[in-house]
Amino acid sequence: MSMRWYVARRLGWAAFATFVILSFYFALIQLAPGGGEAAFLFSAATEGGDVQQAEQTYRQIRGLTGPLHERYIDYIVNMATGDWGWSQTRNQEVLTAISIAYPYSLQYALPATIVSIVFGTGVGLYSATHRYTKTDYAGTFISFFGISIPNFWFGIMLILVLAVQAPEVSLFGLQLLPLPVYYQTDVVLNHGWVSWENFRQLVMPIIVLSTAQIAGQMRYSRATAMEYVNAEFVKTARAKGASDWRVLLRHIFRPALIPLMTIFIAQILGLFFAGAYLVEVIFQIPGLAKLSYDALIAQDTPLFMGTSLIPILLLLLGNLIQDISYTVLDPRIDYGDR
Amino acid sequence: MATQDTFRDINWDDMGGVGLSGTGKQMLAFAALYLGVLAYDGLLLQDGLNVLLLSPLGMEGSALGQFVANTTGPTLWIPFEAVGLDFTFTWDFSGTDWLFIVTVAVGYFYGVKPLQNNPRLAANYWRQFKKNRAAVVSAIYLAIIFVIGIVGPLFLQSPEIQPLEAYQPPVFMTVPNTVPISCLGDVATNAAGTQVCQGTWAYPLGTTGEGQGILKLLVLGMRVSMQVGLITMLLVITLGSLVGTTAAYFGGYVDEVLMRYVDLQASVPSFFLFLILSYFFEPTLFMLIALFGLLGWEGTARLVRSEALQRTEEEYVRAAENAGASDGWVIRRHILPNVSNTIITNASLLIPGYILFEAALAFLGVTDPGIASWGKTISAGRGDLANAPWIATIPGIFLFFTILGFNFLGDALGDALDPRRGDT
Numbered sequence: 001m002s003m004r005w006y007v008a009r010r011l012g013w014a015a016f017a018t019f020v021i022l023s024f025y026f027a028l029i030q031l032a033p034g035g036g037e038a039a040f041l042f043s044a045a046t047e048g049g050d051v052q053q054a055e056q057t058y059r060q061i062r063g064l065t066g067p068l069h070e071r072y073i074d075y076i077v078n079m080a081t082g083d084w085g086w087s088q089t090r091n092q093e094v095l096t097a098i099s100i101a102y103p104y105s106l107q108y109a110l111p112a113t114i115v116s117i118v119f120g121t122g123v124g125l126y127s128a129t130h131r132y133t134k135t136d137y138a139g140t141f142i143s144f145f146g147i148s149i150p151n152f153w154f155g156i157m158l159i160l161v162l163a164v165q166a167p168e169v170s171l172f173g174l175q176l177l178p179l180p181v182y183y184q185t186d187v188v189l190n191h192g193w194v195s196w197e198n199f200r201q202l203v204m205p206i207i208v209l210s211t212a213q214i215a216g217q218m219r220y221s222r223a224t225a226m227e228y229v230n231a232e233f234v235k236t237a238r239a240k241g242a243s244d245w246r247v248l249l250r251h252i253f254r255p256a257l258i259p260l261m262t263i264f265i266a267q268i269l270g271l272f273f274a275g276a277y278l279v280e281v282i283f284q285i286p287g288l289a290k291l292s293y294d295a296l297i298a299q300d301t302p303l304f305m306g307t308s309l310i311p312i313l314l315l316l317l318g319n320l321i322q323d324i325s326y327t328v329l330d331p332r333i334d335y336g337d338r
Numbered sequence: 339m340a341t342q343d344t345f346r347d348i349n350w351d352d353m354g355g356v357g358l359s360g361t362g363k364q365m366l367a368f369a370a371l372y373l374g375v376l377a378y379d380g381l382l383l384q385d386g387l388n389v390l391l392l393s394p395l396g397m398e399g400s401a402l403g404q405f406v407a408n409t410t411g412p413t414l415w416i417p418f419e420a421v422g423l424d425f426t427f428t429w430d431f432s433g434t435d436w437l438f439i440v441t442v443a444v445g446y447f448y449g450v451k452p453l454q455n456n457p458r459l460a461a462n463y464w465r466q467f468k469k470n471r472a473a474v475v476s477a478i479y480l481a482i483i484f485v486i487g488i489v490g491p492l493f494l495q496s497p498e499i500q501p502l503e504a505y506q507p508p509v510f511m512t513v514p515n516t517v518p519i520s521c522l523g524d525v526a527t528n529a530a531g532t533q534v535c536q537g538t539w540a541y542p543l544g545t546t547g548e549g550q551g552i553l554k555l556l557v558l559g560m561r562v563s564m565q566v567g568l569i570t571m572l573l574v575i576t577l578g579s580l581v582g583t584t585a586a587y588f589g590g591y592v593d594e595v596l597m598r599y600v601d602l603q604a605s606v607p608s609f610f611l612f613l614i615l616s617y618f619f620e621p622t623l624f625m626l627i628a629l630f631g632l633l634g635w636e637g638t639a640r641l642v643r644s645e646a647l648q649r650t651e652e653e654y655v656r657a658a659e660n661a662g663a664s665d666g667w668v669i670r671r672h673i674l675p676n677v678s679n680t681i682i683t684n685a686s687l688l689i690p691g692y693i694l695f696e697a698a699l700a701f702l703g704v705t706d707p708g709i710a711s712w713g714k715t716i717s718a719g720r721g722d723l724a725n726a727p728w729i730a731t732i733p734g735i736f737l738f739f740t741i742l743g744f745n746f747l748g749d750a751l752g753d754a755l756d757p758r759r760g761d762t
Contacts, residue, residue, distance in 0.1 A: 013598075017605050024606075028618060148742035150694055152701050153716055153734035156723065160731070164723045277609075278698055282720075293702065296617055304617060308610055316605050 007324055014320045019076075021312060025305060026075045030068075085302030089295065094306035097291060104185075105287030107193060108202045109276055112209035117264055119210075120217025125256070127218075128225035129248055139218060146215025152278040155208045159282075162204060179203060182284040205283050209276060220263060224256045258330045263322070361451050368443055376436060433624045438565050441572045466754035473750030476743035483740060487560030494557060497710065500549035505726050508544040508552075509537035517725045544728045546718050552732055558710035559733060563740060566627060566696040567689040573631025575685045578638025583669050583677065585639070586646035597643070604636040609695055616704040623706050626699065630692055638684055645677045652676075679755040686748035690741040697737055712737045 066074075078084070084094035092100075127136040159181055166178035180201045191197045228234060229252060237251045280289035292307035294300075453460040468474055505518040515525055515533035523538035537544060543552040585596040608630050615621070615629065649655065650673065658668050699705050700713030707714075712733040719729025 013601070017602055020602060021606060028614065031618070144742060144745055148690065148738060148745050150697055150713075150734065150737050150741065152698055152713075153730070153737060156716065156720060156730050157734065160723050160727055165727070278701065281702065292613075296613065296704070299617075301617075305614075308614055311610060312606055315607065319605070 003327055006327060010320060010323055014316055017316055018313065021309075021316075022076055022079055023072075025309065026072055029075075029301070029305065030071070084306045087295070087300055087303035089298045089300040090303065094302050097303060098288065098307060098310065101286060101288045101291040103193075104183075104285055105276070105280065105289065107198075108205040108279075108285065108287075109209065111202070112206045113213060115206065116210040116213035116217050120214040121221045121260060123214075124218040124221030125225050125248060125253060128222045128229055129244070129252065139222075143215040143218045146211045146213075147219075149211065151208055151212055152282055154211065155204065155279060155282040158204045158207060175200075183286070185286055201283075205279050205285060208282075209279050217263075221256065221260055224259050225252050228252045228255055258326070261325065261329060361447060361455070365447050368447075372439065372443070379436075434565055434569070434627060437569045437624075437627065441569045444572060445568070463754050467750055470746070470750040470753065472746045476746040476750075479739060480743045480747065483560050483736075484564055486557055487564045490557035491561045494554055497550035497554045497558075500545075503541070503545055503549035504547050505722070506541045506545040506549075507535060507537040507726070508728050508732070509539055509542050511544070511728065512536050513725070543732050544726070546715065546729050547722055547726070548718070552715065552729065555710045555715050556712070556733060556736060559712040559715065559736070562623065562709055562711045563693045563696065563737070566623070566630075567693045567744070569627050570631045570634070570692040571685050571689050573627070574635040574638055574688055575681055577632070578635035578684075579642045579674065579677070579681050581635070581639040582642025583646045583673050586643045587650050587665065587669050587673060589650075593643075596639075600636045600639050603633060606633075608634040609699070612695075612699060613702075613704060616699075621705050623709055626696060626705060630695065638681075638688070641680060641684055642677055645680045646673050649673050649676045682755060683748060683752040686744060686751050689748075690744040693737070693744070694741055 082095055084098075086092075087094050087097050090097050123139045123142070127133075127139040130136055162177060163179045163181045168175070169177040174196060183201050183205075187195070187197045187201060231251075234247060234251045237247050242251070277289040277293070279285070280287045281293050284290065288307060288310060292304060295304035295307060453463070502520055503518075503522060505513070506522050507513045507518075509523075512526070512528070512534040515521055515535045518535050521535035522540055523536040526534055526536060528534050541551045541553065543556065545551055546555070581596050581600070585593040611633060612621075612626060612629050615625065619625070655668060655672050658672055663671075696705070697711060697713030697716070700709075700711035701717045703714075703717060705711065705714075715733040716730045716737070719726065719731070719733075722729055
């Protein structure tokens with residue numbers, strides 16, 4: 001099987017999976033009891049409107065009128081053309097609300113991912129080549145800590161220690177502690193995205209998110225590098241007198257980079273998983289997860305469904321790019337198996 | 339030693355040769371009893387069965403009197419008067435409890451029993467396992483949590499909301515007297531001259547903002563965590579290894595179809611699926627376990643498949659096929675036992691994930707509000723960090739160590755069970 005055929009098949013599969021997931025969402029919306037209808041009718045009634053008319057309007061907005069197959073086609077076409085519905089609570093297009101929230105998520109998730117990739121890979125490689133040393137044990141300990149500590153509880157404990165009960169500490173006129181408890185959107189408006197004030201309120205979210213990611217990254221890169229530590233070509237390199245650093249960078253890191261690289265891509269795209277969801281809720285960051293959570297609490301169905309679709313689509317995209325980049329980067333790959 | 343082993347009597351019953359072995363009979367007896375009581379509970383009573391063990395002295399207590407008055411359906415009474423004990427315990431069987439009983443039974447028949455029958459193998463595993471100190475400590479800690487989590491809630495009524503007893507500090511702590519509405523413990527004056535409230539033994543770990551004892555919530559939360567972790571793990575392991583071994587053994591179209599489905603399932607993370615379902619339907623603990631168990635096994639299936647692919651190439655599988663063994667027999671008797679090490683390690687590493695997810699979802703407030711989960715208590719203490727930091731801190735410590743314990747345990751089991759990892 002040629003590479004081109006494999007990539008084409010993989011693309012087709014991604015499209016099919018997206019289609020299945022959209023159909024699943026459609027079925028849920030159709031089956032769902034209520035879902036904000038009561039609230040809508042209530043507001044119509046209190047404003048003196050006709051309840052029956054309001055009900056009809058509501059069903060029209062939600063796309064609950066007409067025969068099932070027409071509704072289904074409408075839904076799929078709307079989703080494909082970027083018409084994801086109207087958010088009642090925010091008085092906005094769902095996609096507009098998402099595009100406003102997205103930068104807020106990105107501003108802490110991107111640094112956290114970069115930190116965890118650099119640090120996690122570094123420590124992972126180091127402990128793979130220095131097994132049974134103190135550093136290796138320390139690395140293992142950190143990874144167990146990072147995997148085991150519940151994200152949301154860690155965030156709360158950081159708030160307790162660094163914000164609520166922290167003493168006042170300043171350095172060169174810059175206030176270090178206590179940190180602000182909750183994220184303030186005004187700060188971005190007054191000081192800009194890249195400013196000390198904005199950074200101060202992002203420190204805790206970045207720490208919380210990167211702790212969990214570092215742990216995973218470290219375990220994975222340690223395991224990957226371990227496969228090459230005792231490889232013949234590494235032994236040869238050592239035998240001819242290459243320095244530790246050269247062996248690590250040129251002989252272990254290079255082949256290990258391919259599986260690691262594909263993971264990086266998936267990680268950067270799949271920023272919004274369970275961990276990030278809770279981080280935004282705890283620190284009140286008005287990003288994608290907070291948008292989704294608020295929609296859930298306020299029973300804003302189109303917004304909630306839209307925001308909860310984003311991580312799933314990103315995951316699909318991430319897996320797609322991961323698989324394709326693997327075939328591009330690794331010359332040894334065998335397509336016959338897939 | 340070696341000479342004794344040379345002529346070993348082979349008990350063909352134990353080898354599954356003729357008829358049912360001792361364990362088989364026990365399993366059958368258990369299954370019959372279980373299904374009988376389950377049918378009685380589910381079909382005849384509609385409402386849950388209540389087991390009530392009590393001494394008549396206990397009836398004087400008003401809480402129990404209320405409980406008896408409120409329960410519908412027959413109640414199994416076991417008087418304790420004869421033994422001279424003065425305590426009561428109650429257990430209202432829910433769907434989750436029924437699943438949990440199966441989980442514990444499966445753990446006994448497939449985990450403890452085989453080790454009992456093979457003392458030498460057990461001793462060998464134990465030698466490997468005890469090398470890892472952290473894992474031994476974890477195992478002890480988890481065993482304690484497990485036992486308290488099962489036994490404790492039987493003796494506890496669900497905590498009542500008592501606003502007057504809110505914000506009591508733990509016994510080892512003092513807080514300014516303005517924090518609790520009324521201080522149950524001693525009120526003292528500290529060096530700075532302000533009045534402080536001391537914790538009381540009535541609530542050893544303090545109370546929440548609603549006046550619920552944190553110790554009580556912790557014990558109830560242990561049961562929830564153990565149930566979620568263990569039941570979900572059993573479901574995932576069962577489905578995952580079934581699909582994984584089937585796909586690997588049959589190959590071809592079966593493999594393709596099963597693995598494409600796995601891909602599809604993997605693209606919808608269970609965490610988000612539960613969020614979505616909790617939006618549309620009334621969330622319960624049973625729903626959470628069912629969702630994570632029935633739709634979260636893709637990782638296990640992939641892992642088992644990749645391992646089983648190597649096993650299907652082995653000579654013994656071909657020998658069994660040539661001897662006329664059926665597909666089911668080959669999978670059950672030859673492939674499954676030989677990938678069981680992978681499965682067990684994977685199982686113990688899955689548990690902490692589910693406990694964490696349950697706590698996270700409870701923290702978000704999208705699970706059953708009537709269930710005393712650790713995550714819910716942490717969430718309740720979130721707004722009171724300045725005044726009452728113990729509410730969010732204490733359950734979190736238990737959650738953290740439980741997850742850490744399972745991670746250590748899984749890692750050590752992997753080392754002990756996998757011959758290839760033994761000396762690395």
